[in-house]
Amino acid sequence: MADANQQSPPPPQLGLLQFLMSNKLETAMWLSRLFTVYCSVMFILPILGPYAAANFYQRALLANALTSALRLHQRLPRFQLSRAFLAQALQEDSCHYLLYSLILVNSYPITMSIFPVFLFSVLHATTYTKKVLDSVGPSSLMFIRNLLDKLTSNQQNILKFIACNEIFLMPATVFMLFSGQGSLLLPFIYYRFLTLRYTSRRNPYCRTLFTELRILLEHFIMKPICPAFFRKMCLSSIALISRLAPTGV
Secondary structure, three states: OHHHHOOOOOOOOOOHHHHHHHOHHHHHHHHHHHHHHHHHHHHHOOOOOHHHHHHHHHHHHHHHHHHHHHHHHHHOOOOOOOHHHHHHHOOOHHHHHHHHHHHHOOOOOOHHHHHHHHHHHHHHHHHHHHHHHHHHOOOOOHHHHHHHHHHHHOHHHHHHHHHHHHHHHHHHHHHHHHOOOOOOOHHHHHHHHHHHHHOOOOOOHHHHHHHHHHHHHHHHHOOOOOOHHHHHHHHHHHHHHHHHOOOOO
8 A cells, every 4th residue: 555655756857868869850950050150150250260251151051041941841841842832831931041041142241141040040049958958957057048048038139130130131232232242133032032021920020120110210300400302312212112012911
């Protein structure tokens, strides 16, 4: 009777290696995101020289393309060669950033284009990193856990900053074209990417930031101190951008 009333011991906790091997797809995406973060940092801080920094720029975008492809496969595991499947894939944020990486991987490296890749990799790696730390021990590496908690608490501000980079990369691609550092197709292809981000269902920050920037600019140009020619130019630009924005969102 005493043996029957004894509570069974808690199930043994998975070790680090067992945890990683039991979640192979998630582990692969986690490792590719960490590699993206490493390459992005090495590009932003070119301690090995400009030539090495350009290589790290391409590696970061290629690693992000791999992560996005794995995530897209996770979201849509059954590939179908049809317009319906393509339309469904284009609604996924992972497809957006797969296209983003392929668009910019051979372009002139600029810091603004690496920030979205870098910050998304940091944010998405945070949750799985916590699970990895839990597999090591519930109280292991508390300074890393505190850092991850701070990143999570600032997630909204980080996503707004990413959206800001996505928006201002559009005029940057036009500037790159006229300065001889970009191709003729780059602004048009990037515009297509930006329309996908504007209509994103899972991430509304690009659309929200467009609205906030418009309100802020209209508030500024309506002040009496604003010159008339500048006001007219800004209103024309707002009207043009509004016509180019996707409808039915």
